[in-house]
Amino acid sequence: MQHLEEKIAHLTRTMEELSDVVAHQQSEITVLTRRVKMLMEREAGREHDGGGGAVFGDERPPHY
Numbered sequence: 001m002q003h004l005e006e007k008i009a010h011l012t013r014t015m016e017e018l019s020d021v022v023a024h025q026q027s028e029i030t031v032l033t034r035r036v037k038m039l040m041e042r043e044a045g046r047e048h049d050g051g052g053g054a055v056f057g058d059e060r061p062p063h064y
Helices: 002-049
Strands: none
Touching: none
């Protein structure tokens, strides 16, 4: 009987730790989702304004 009680206590502690990890991950996902949405809106605004040009590493700027 004591062996089962120890197992239950261990499983309960593990479940609580995993629950904390999942809750922390969910808050991070929420923040990252908000940031991605903000960046997408910002980029859509740049494309709409016509300033969405991309500069590539080996490409010379237009003033050369």
